[in-house]
Amino acid sequence: MDIAGKTAEVVVAALRAHLAGVDPAALVGVSCLAPGADTLFAEAVVELGGRLRVLIPSADYRRTQVSAADAGRFDAAVAAAESVTVLPFETAGPQAYEAANHEMLDMVDELVAVWDGKPAPDGGGTGGAVAEARRRGVPVVIIWPDGAVRAGASGEAH
Template identity: 50%
Template sequence: MTTIAVTGHMDLAPEAAGPVRGELRMLLGEFEGDDLVGRSCLARGADALFAQEVLAIGGRLSAIIPSRDYRETEVREADLAEFDALLDAAQEVVVMPYDHAGRTAYEAANRRLLQGADRLVAVWDGSAPSGRGGGTADVVSAARAAGVRVDVVWPPEAVRTSTQT
C-alpha cells in the first residue's frame, strides 16, 4: 500500500487544469489503483484535481478536513458540488478537532496529511512561503525535513490567477 499526499495551489487558472491533470495522471499511473491511498484536504484547485485522478484509477481517497466549519466557511458556492462529491467518495474522512478554519487548523491538517505518507505530490510553482503558514511551500518544506519524497508537478502551461496558495 502506498500513501501519497497532495499539496498545491488553490488558485490554478482554468487553462492550467488540463495540463496539471495530465501530469498527475502520468505520475499516478505507476500505481495499481487498489494499492494507492491518495490523501487530500479536498480544497479547490490542486487538491481536488489530485483526488479526482486518484479515484479515476481506482485508488482510495482519504480526506483530511481542517475544521468542523470548513465546508460552510471555506468552500466557495461554485465548488460545493465537487467538494461534496469527493467527500462522499472518500473511504476515510478525518475532521481535525478545530471548530473554525484558520492557520492553526490548516497547519494541523497539513501535519496529519504528511503523517505516514510515502510521498508528497506538490502542484507548486516554486514560490516562497507566504508567511501565513499552512501554504504549499510550507508543506513541501515540512515534507522534505521529514524525509518524505516530494514530486513537484508544474507543467509549462500551468498558471495561477493570483499569488494566494
C-alpha cells in the first residue's frame, strides 16, 4: 500500500521486467488486490497475458477497504480474474489479512513482494508475508527500485 506517483511508475516497470521472464502461458498471479502494489501486480500479470487469481480477505472488503478512487481498478481486476475466492471472514482486519497471506502462499511457487523492508505491524502486511514465505521455503523476490518511497514519506502525492 502507499504506492503512488513516480514510485508506482518505477514499481510497475520493475514488476513488468521481472514477470516478462515468465512465459505468459505459464504466468499465474495471485493477488488480494489491496490498493497499491497488489493491484499494480495484478494489472501487470493481466497486461503480460498471464492469468489472475484473486483472494478477497473478507465479505466486506470491497465496501470497507477499497476507496472510491480505487474501486474501478479493483473491479476491473476482479472482472479479469480467472477465479475469485472470498475468504470466510465477515469483516476485514488483521486476522483476515493474515489468513489471505497464508492462502496465497499455499497457491504460489514464488512470492513477488513490493516491499521497502520494513517489518509488518501484524501478520497481514507485506513483511509478514515475506517472513512466512521464507519460513516455508517459498522463494521471495523483493521489488523496491532505487528512488521508490511510500506515498507521503517524502511529500509524494497519493
